Amino acid sequence: MTGGRVAVALLPFGGPDGAKAHSIVSADLTRTLLIEVGSGKSERFEASATVGAGSLAGRIVDRHQKTPPVERTFTGDLRLIAHQFADAITQQVTGVSGFATSRVAFISQETGYKELYVMDIDGANVQRLTADRSISAHPRWSHNGALLVYTSYRSGYPDVYIVKLGKRTRSRVAFFPGINSGAAFSPDDLMLALTLSKDGNPEIYLMPVDGGTPRRLTHNRATNTSPCWSPDGKEIVYTSDERGSVQLFVIPAQGGSARRLLTGNAYSSEPDWSPDGQKIAYAARIGGEFQIGEYELSSATATLLSSGGGEDPSWTRNSRHLVFAHGGALYLMDSVTKLIAPLPNGLSRCSEPSVSP
Structure with a gap:
């Protein structure tokens, strides 16, 4: 050593x-x-x-x-x-799984607009997937690595699109009146969890990947966003301000009562469930700056992983390393030692990374 x-x-x-x-x-x-x-x-x-x-x-x-x-x-x-x-x-x-073959989807404003990009996790092979001169946001990978789902304002309103990476085609899958945003694939890649406001305030819904009638999960007067599935597909973590400030909640995917995750922070957002099912990474706003946090489900305890700032955490496949954004750049962190390495890609104003399975 x-x-x-x-x-x-x-x-x-x-x-x-x-x-x-x-x-x-x-x-x-x-x-x-x-x-x-x-x-x-x-x-x-x-x-x-x-x-x-x-x-x-x-x-x-x-x-x-x-x-x-x-x-x-x-x-x-x-x-x-x-x-x-x-x-x-x-x-x-x-004894730890590597992640060198992983790819990262992310947003960059290099062109002056928020466009969708992908790159290898070492920062090479950067490809811009959109040129909409609009706002792209919230990219998330399918578990088979063949699809990306993201939010786009190219129509003037927030709609959800799926990109087929092999064919470089995309389709609009959620375009109900109001907000369609923040979608995430289920573990079997057959369903999406997303935020819709078609019935009033922003709520969490589930809908088939190829379209269909959404099923509503949350029922409150709050703003509910950023859903992410548990690896077994049984639960969904999301953010809600139903208690006043933005906090993390977990709800059964079949419906039912949600439970709050007590992080000890007044503002916790952007949850990402680790592939091993044991932890949820999130962004905590502390003193006006975001930091990366980790909630361990078995002990119901939260720990801050960063001290120099960070947001938009995304787990790698080994459930130990995270990619996150800070100050317009992307970084990789070992969540155990809290060591950090930059992921330079030649682009500025980067945000919202999502690591492929």
Whole structure:
């Protein structure tokens, strides 16, 4: 261990694409905030690879154990197979799942308008998905990674759209009178939870992904927003000001009474349920600035993870790392150590990140 991180000697990679892949893997491992990348003989773990012709043959050795090396071969695009090897190393040496193959959807005002973008989690392959010269907001991934749902004001009113990433097509799925906003996919990707105001004040509804009649979940005179499903699909966390200030509530997806999550903060919003079902990340407004918080469901306790500011938290697939926004930039955080790494993407005024499953 070096400074609390696992030390890994990343030896030079062989093959015509070895240097490129080595650079990607090294950056991926450093970004986990769990691994210290070295190149000598003092590290416990050693990783090497041979790369070329669309394949990477990787090898991971534990110098302290007399176990056979872990050998894995990956095929495909250079960046993808390098990310896959980095995730294999991360899993092998730390026991924590890697996230190097993840993508991030987010909003940027780089053009002067709030447009929808996607990028690899290392900030590469940035693609702008909209050019509406309007307001895009609240992007969320489907669990199969093939779709994005988001809110757009391109019609002049807030409507909900779904983007099919492979085909680069989009369809408007919720455009009732009033507000249609903040949709999130159910774990089976068949339903959406979203905010609609078609019957009066903004309430949480459920509706089929391909359209249909919405079913209302909340019934109060408050503003209810930002729904997010539990991983088992049985509950939905959302924000509501029914008690005066904005707080987090959980309601059964089949309907019923909601319960409030006591975070200890007067204003808690933007909830995101961790994939392991154990925690809910949120943004807490404290002294006029937002910070990232974490609510642990088993103990019903809340903890502040950030001190320098942060909002729009989104869990990675390992339920340990979070991506969040602050000051127009995107960052990654290890929720256990609270260490933070920037995710530079060449764009300014970024917000509302959502990490792919």
